[in-house]
Structure formats: structure tokens, C-alpha cells
Amino acid sequence: MTAPFRRTTRLSTPTLVLLLVLAVFTLTRLALLLWTGSEQVPITLWPGIFAKGLWFDLVTAGFLMPPVLLYEAALPARVRHARGHRVLRLMWLWLALALLVFGGIAEGTFWEEFSTRFNFIAVDYLIYTHEVIGNIRESYPIGWLLTAVALTAAAGIYGLRRLIAASDTNAPSARRRLTYVLLALSLPLLAYRAADVEQMQGSGNAYADELAGNGWFTFAAAARRNELDYARFYVTLPQAQADDILARLGATRGSLSPVGVTPLPATGPSPFKRSPRNLVLISVESLSARFLGSYGSGDGLTPNLDHIARDGLKFERVFATGTRTVRGLEALSLGAPPIPGQAIVRRPGNDRLATLGGVLASQGYRSYFIYGGYGYFDNMNAYFRGNDYRVIDRTDFPPVSIAMENIWGVADESLYANAIPTLDRDHAEGKPFFAHLMTTSNHRPYTYPDGRIDIPSPGGRAGAVKYTDYAIGQFIEQARTKPWFDDTLFVIVADHCSSVAGRTRLPVEKYHIPLIFYAPALLDPGVDARLMSQIDVVPTLLDALGRDGATQFFGHSILRAPPSPDDHAFISNYQELGYLKHNVLTVLSPRRKVEAFTIDPQSYEATPTAVEPVLRDEAIAWYQSTSAAFKSGALRAPHAASPPQ
Numbered sequence: 001m002t003a004p005f006r007r008t009t010r011l012s013t014p015t016l017v018l019l020l021v022l023a024v025f026t027l028t029r030l031a032l033l034l035w036t037g038s039e040q041v042p043i044t045l046w047p048g049i050f051a052k053g054l055w056f057d058l059v060t061a062g063f064l065m066p067p068v069l070l071y072e073a074a075l076p077a078r079v080r081h082a083r084g085h086r087v088l089r090l091m092w093l094w095l096a097l098a099l100l101v102f103g104g105i106a107e108g109t110f111w112e113e114f115s116t117r118f119n120f121i122a123v124d125y126l127i128y129t130h131e132v133i134g135n136i137r138e139s140y141p142i143g144w145l146l147t148a149v150a151l152t153a154a155a156g157i158y159g160l161r162r163l164i165a166a167s168d169t170n171a172p173s174a175r176r177r178l179t180y181v182l183l184a185l186s187l188p189l190l191a192y193r194a195a196d197v198e199q200m201q202g203s204g205n206a207y208a209d210e211l212a213g214n215g216w217f218t219f220a221a222a223a224r225r226n227e228l229d230y231a232r233f234y235v236t237l238p239q240a241q242a243d244d245i246l247a248r249l250g251a252t253r254g255s256l257s258p259v260g261v262t263p264l265p266a267t268g269p270s271p272f273k274r275s276p277r278n279l280v281l282i283s284v285e286s287l288s289a290r291f292l293g294s295y296g297s298g299d300g301l302t303p304n305l306d307h308i309a310r311d312g313l314k315f316e317r318v319f320a321t322g323t324r325t326v327r328g329l330e331a332l333s334l335g336a337p338p339i340p341g342q343a344i345v346r347r348p349g350n351d352r353l354a355t356l357g358g359v360l361a362s363q364g365y366r367s368y369f370i371y372g373g374y375g376y377f378d379n380m381n382a383y384f385r386g387n388d389y390r391v392i393d394r395t396d397f398p399p400v401s402i403a404m405e406n407i408w409g410v411a412d413e414s415l416y417a418n419a420i421p422t423l424d425r426d427h428a429e430g431k432p433f434f435a436h437l438m439t440t441s442n443h444r445p446y447t448y449p450d451g452r453i454d455i456p457s458p459g460g461r462a463g464a465v466k467y468t469d470y471a472i473g474q475f476i477e478q479a480r481t482k483p484w485f486d487d488t489l490f491v492i493v494a495d496h497c498s499s500v501a502g503r504t505r506l507p508v509e510k511y512h513i514p515l516i517f518y519a520p521a522l523l524d525p526g527v528d529a530r531l532m533s534q535i536d537v538v539p540t541l542l543d544a545l546g547r548d549g550a551t552q553f554f555g556h557s558i559l560r561a562p563p564s565p566d567d568h569a570f571i572s573n574y575q576e577l578g579y580l581k582h583n584v585l586t587v588l589s590p591r592r593k594v595e596a597f598t599i600d601p602q603s604y605e606a607t608p609t610a611v612e613p614v615l616r617d618e619a620i621a622w623y624q625s626t627s628a629a630f631k632s633g634a635l636r637a638p639h640a641a642s643p644p645q
Contacts, residue, residue: 025057028104052212062191066184073180077171098153118219139445228340230627233590242621275546276489285442287494304473312518319511319569328495335538335553338572351386358388359549372440373409404449409440412471427484486521509604511571533569579619
């Protein structure tokens with residue numbers, strides 16, 4: 001009885017590898033699910049997650065198995081029992097298991113930051129290996145993690161040693177070898193045609209949809225969809241109809257409309273006592289509104305920002321257009337809704353556009369982009385230089401001026417310390433200036449100089465937020481001593497929120513960011529509760545400065561109209577494009593899909609609802625026209641006529 005039983009439990013090497021792959025994928029999914037918790041993912045959804053997850057795991061295995069199948073098909077029978085081959089076989093099995101385990105750990109760290117499977121961000125991170133590897137080394141005990149991966153894989157191979165030895169007992173027959181070859185050739189094609197990332201959706205819970213997927217599969221899909229053509233993947237309207245809709249909404253820049261300059265109308269009292277001469281725009285890394293006491297937090301992390309908000313003009317309902325720094329920079333320079341796929345900052349043909357810095361530079365300003373990190377990351381240097389900004393990044397900072405730095409950038413206080421001499425020089429030369437400062441400290445590994453705040457470094461997100469607040473407060477106090485302070489408008493806004501995870505694909509509360517105008521000598525304190533997104537900042541600032549050009553942007557200047565029920569905001573995540581208006585979020589997705597959600601104005605909770613045709617068409621008009629404008633060259637500055645290539 002023993003021999004037959006052993007024969008029935010003998011596995012072929014491809015079967016053994018397949019089971020290993022599925023086991024690691026399932027354990028990874030289980031770990032992420034337990035990490036997320038039943039509060040976010042009800043237990044009733046768990047069976048569906050694992051059932052759909054098995055489908056994606058099998059599809060992913062279809063891409064991973066061909067090397068194993070071809071190896072077994074080609075291995076000569078005389079080599080199979082050689083000692084050298086057995087050792088080699090154990091080594092590549094160990095390496096394969098180690099890579100699978102490492103992938104699971106990598107997914108865990110990515111999930112901790114973004115609560116999604118691998119996506120566009122992971123693809124981008126693979127490109128910028130210096131920063132990403134450095135960030136990982138500074139954030140995690142990488143040596144111990146790699147050791148743990150190696151030992152875990154070794155323990156797994158050791159535990160399976162009998163099955164591994166049994167699987168190599170007999171050479172496959174000629175028919176089986178042919179089957180292996182056919183499977184190796186057909187499985188990737190079948191997997192490619194049978195599965196798509198859209199199949200992850202459908203549970204009604206964004207966490208559950210992500211957990212049902214497979215990180216290896218979503219990574220490959222993100223790399224393949226690095227750029228999404230709006231007209232091909234999204235619902236469209238005739239462009240003439242889209243232009244009519246935008247004209248009705250008061251948009252001054254349609255995709256086919258000429259760029260013009262419209263004087264600021266007299267719309268009632270302005271919050272400004274007089275126009276600022278200079279502008280300092282601080283886009284703060286990952287500063288969610290929920291961190292600030294002035295926006296309702298009770299954690300006491302932002303005393304300086306709360307004081308600034310109290311003495312300045314605070315905007316209560318402002319939303320980031322996207323989930324990454326490049327999206328924030330795009331919105332705060334171009335004043336245009338996001339387009340699907342990569343941000344314009346990272347696309348070819350993104351130079352000579354109508355940007356805030358370029359418009360001001362054409363009117364005698366010195367426009368700067370000053371960044372605490374390496375500006376080649378995400379193509380920031382090339383983008384801003386190509387659009388009439390003078391770029392200064394950490395490579396331009398004197399070493400003596402850097403209080404502390406990590407792989408992501410210099411401490412925020414060092415960024416501000418290097419900005420001030422530039423502004424002093426321009427003032428001394430009688431030149432008005434516009435400086436866009438981009439911070440880095442509120443980012444993993446959350447390190448900052450010792451002794452600044454009462455949370456030791458590295459202090460996690462709470463410490464990073466409190467240090468960011470400290471550095472901004474110090475900068476404002478230093479600027480207060482300068483002769484240009486009373487003529488300068490300081491604008492503090494986030495590039496995006498710290499996390500965009502939620503139960504829906506576009507959780508509105510995870511896009512809520514602070515926006516504060518601060519100029520004690522120029523601006524009366526107040527609170528503005530109108531609905532806005534980052535794209536509205538650009539034309540508003542041009543009008544505040546009394547400069548031409550606000551009508552060159554899709555965004556609305558708040559100085560041109562009072563608050564209105566028709567105010568709206570744009571949010572996106574590279575694929576889903578959201579349009580928030582009348583407390584309804586209309587979402588455009590690939591495959592020409594349209595959904596709608598009622599948004600509670602206080603909690604921002606989303607409830608599925610029927611799509612309203614008027615809001616749907618407005619959303620299409622905005623996003624379609626913006627995409628068409630970039631492709632046609634209509635986003636270019638008036639003097640730059642040639643379209644992007």
C-alpha cells in the first residue's frame with residue numbers, strides 16, 4: 001500500500017512551482033487583508049476577494065511559469081539525477097521562492113503607503129532607483145529584511161525537500177515535454193487575453209477590489225498603460241458640444257478657443273487692500289487638511305500653520321487634483337484639470353506651455369522653482385526650465401547651508417534658508433519675484449534635524465508634519481524681517497494628501513487639502529468656504545497680483561465671481577477622473593464607464609447614485625477638452641504655436 005500512495009503524492013516540478021506561487025500570493029493577500037482589517041473590508045467580502053484573487057493569481061502564474069516549463073521540457077534525462085543538477089535545481093527554486101517572498105514584503109510596504117496594489121507609482125519608482133532604494137534603506141532595516149527573506153526561502157525549500165526530490169524521480173515522456181512547450185507558448189497569450197485590471201472592480205469596496213488583484217499583474221498592467229488616450233478609453237462628446245458646455249460654465253479657455261486676456265471685472269470688494277508685488281507659493285509634501293488644527297485636527301501638530309491660517313485667508317474646501325507631487329505641480333503651474341495616465345510634467349512636449357511662472361516671467365517677474373530634492377526626479381527640472389522658471393534644487397545648495405538631509409531631500413528649513421538669499425537679491429535689484437517652493441520633509445523616512453520639535457527623529461508621519469509646521473513658521477518669521485515682506489503674498493498649499501486609500505476609488509476626503517493666503521499688510525483675515533481645486537489657484541493668483549493672463553487657464557479665479565452652487569472641483573488617480581459638483585461626484589473611467597456618487601458635504605462619505613446627464617456631460621467636456629488641448633498644442637503659451645510631438 002505504501003508505494004502506490006507515494007506515487008499518487010508525487011508532483012511534477014511545474015506543479016510544485018505553481019503551488020508555491022499560489023501559496024505565496026494567497027498568503028500575501030491574507031496578510032494585506034488582515035492588515036487592513038474588517039472595519040474597512042467587511043468579512044462578507046472576504047470569500048469573493050479570495051475567489052477573484054485565485055483567478056488573478058492563476059493568470060499571473062501563466063506569465064511566470066513558461067521558464068519552468070521550458071526548463072523541464074529541455075532537461076536531458078541523463079542530467080536529471082546528476083548531483084550538480086540537483087544542487088542547481090535547489091538553488092533556482094530557492095531564488096524563485098526568495099523573489100516571491102520579497103515581492104510579498106514589497107507589496108506590504110507599498111500597501112502601507114498607498115493602500116493599493118502596485119500601480120503607476122511603483123512603475124515610476126522603478127525608474128528612479130537612486131531615490132527609491134535610498135528611501136527604502138533609510139526607512140527600513142533592509143539588511144535584516146533581506147536576511148529574513150533568504151532564511152524564509154531556505155526554510156521553505158528545506159521543508160519541501162522530500163517533495164522536490166520526488167518530483168525529479170522520473171524524466172517526463174516525449175508527450176509531456178511537448179505539452180510543456182505548448183503550455184509555455186500559449187499560457188502568456190491566454191492570460192493576456194483573458195484578464196484585465198478592470199476585472200478587479202465590482203465589489204463596491206475599493207480595498208476589496210485592490211486585495212482581489214495581484215501585485216505582479218497590476219504592476220505589468222500599469223507599465224503597459226503608462227499613458228491613456230482619453231478619446232480611445234473614455235466616453236466622449238462632439239468637441240463642438242464640449243466647447244459649448246465650457247462656454248456656458250464660464251470657462252475662458254476651451255480646447256479650440258483662442259487664448260485671450262480679459263480684464264478683472266468689478267465683482268465687489270476684494271479681500272486684498274492692495275495688490276501684492278511678489279508671490280511665494282509653498283507646495284507642501286503630503287499635507288492633508290486633516291493634519292491642521294485650523295481644519296479640525298485635535299493633535300496639536302501645526303501651531304504655526306494654525307496661526308497663519310487665523311491671520312490669513314483660509315480656504316476650507318479645496319481638493320488636490322491627484323495623488324502624487326507631479327499632479328500637484330501640474331495643477332499649480334498649468335491650472336488645468338488632470339488628464340489620464342502620466343502627468344503632463346512627465347510627458348514629451350511639455351515645454352513652452354502657458355504656466356503661472358511663464359506668464360509672470362513675460363511680465364517682468366523672475367520666476368523660480370526651488371526644490372529640496374533632486375529636480376531630475378519626475379522630470380521636474382526639465383518641465384520647469386522648459387516653461388520659463390529658473391530652477392534651483394538641492395544640488396545648488398551650499399553644503400554649509402544644509403542642516404540635515406536624507407535621500408528624499410534636504411530638511412525643509414534648509415530649503416527656505418536657500419530661498420531667502422535669492423529673494424533678497426531680486427528685491428535689491430528692483431525685480432518682482434515669484435518663487436514656487438516644493439518641500440520634502442513630510443515624506444518617508446520622516447527624518448529631520450534633532451532638537452527642533454518634541455518628537456524625536458525619525459518621528460513617523462506625526463513628527464514629519466510637526467517639523468514641516470516648525471520650518472514654515474521659522475521661514476515666515478525670517479521673511480518678516482525682510483524689506484520685501486509687506487509686499488509679498490505667501491500661499492501655502494499641499495501637493496496632495498498623505499494617503500488616498502478609501503472604500504471608493506476616489507475617496508473625496510482623501511483629496512481634501514489646506515490652502516492659505518497670508519499677507520498681513522495686504523490681506524484681511526477671513527475664511528472662504530467655496531468649493532475649489534488646485535487648478536483655481538493659478539488664475540486667482542494672477543488676478544491678485546493685478547497681472548494679465550488669468551484667462552489662459554481652465555481654472556476659475558475666485559476674484560472674478562462670488563461663491564456659487566455651480567462651483568466644482570477635480571480629483572483623479574491616473575485612471576478614474578472625478579468631477580465634484582452639487583455634492584455629486586461623477587467619475588469617468590476607462591472602457592467608457594461613468595459612475596456617480598452622492599457626497600455628504602460634512603463627512604465626504606460617498607453613496608452610489610444614478611448618473612446625472614448634465615453633470616456627466618460637464619465632466620466629459622472638462623476632461624476631454626483638456627486632453628485635446630494638450631495634444632493639439634492649445635495649452636501652449638500664446639507665442640508658442642507648434643504642437644507637442
